[in-house]
Amino acid sequence: MNRRRFLAVSGAGLLTAGGVAHVASPSSVRTTTARLSYEQLDDYVPQSLAVCTPSEAGYIGVLEMSPADAIAEFKRRGFSEYYLSYLHAYERHDEIVYERGNLVRLSDDGDWQLHARLFPRGGRTEVRGHWEPSVRNRPRAHVAGDDVDHETGEAMIRAEFDVIDEPFSGDLSMDDRCG
Numbered sequence: 346m347n348r349r350r351f352l353a354v355s356g357a358g359l360l361t362a363g364g365v366a367h368v369a370s371p372s373s374v375r376t377t378t379a380r381l382s383y384e385q386l387d388d389y390v391p392q393s394l395a396v397c398t399p400s401e402a403g404y405i406g407v408l409e410m411s412p413a414d415a416i417a418e419f420k421r422r423g424f425s426e427y428y429l430s431y432l433h434a435y436e437r438h439d440e441i442v443y444e445r446g447n448l449v450r451l452s453d454d455g456d457w458q459l460h461a462r463l464f465p466r467g468g469r470t471e472v473r474g475h476w477e478p479s480v481r482n483r484p485r486a487h488v489a490g491d492d493v494d495h496e497t498g499e500a501m502i503r504a505e506f507d508v509i510d511e512p513f514s515g516d517l518s519m520d521d522r523c524g
Contacts (some may be wrong), residue, residue: 397431407472408508411469414509416445416448455481456478458480458481459476462471466514472508476493
């Protein structure tokens with residue numbers, strides 16, 4: 346793709362995303378932008394806008410509700426949508442499944458966060474999560490990723506939600522630039 350076409354496509358994408366933001370949720374704008382970034386412009390976007398495959402660890406199970414209902418339920422329990430992190434995706438049945446919800450809830454002192462990512466699964470929601478240093482109060486520790494605790498995150502989410510134990514339905518071998 347030449348520079349002129351890249352700039353035209355990028356500009357059109359940003360204008361479209363900006364216009365859509367007035368009538369759509371920030372989460373859907375984020376997903377649409379990431380999909381465009383991964384499927385059309387992956388070689389040209391900065392690393393911070395890349396779409397990443399989730400790690401093997403962190404899969405918790407399935408909620409018997411749609412992603413939209415799950416997002417609302419997480420918010421009701423004190424979580425906030427978080428838009429500034431990598432968007433995750435994986436393959437399922439030869440299609441790319443993009444995360445629909447990216448939510449965090451800070452600890453009382455703000456030093457830690459419970460991070461949940463939600464993916465669609467046939468009218469239900471797959472949940473991935475972990476406990477980690479807060480990006481707000483401990484950004485270096487957060488970026489380093491040494492203190493990510495999947496077991497604690499899973500236990501905390503299971504304590505609040507009726508998670509169904511079902512095997513992970515996707516394939517984590519998708520090409521990305523995050524590894």
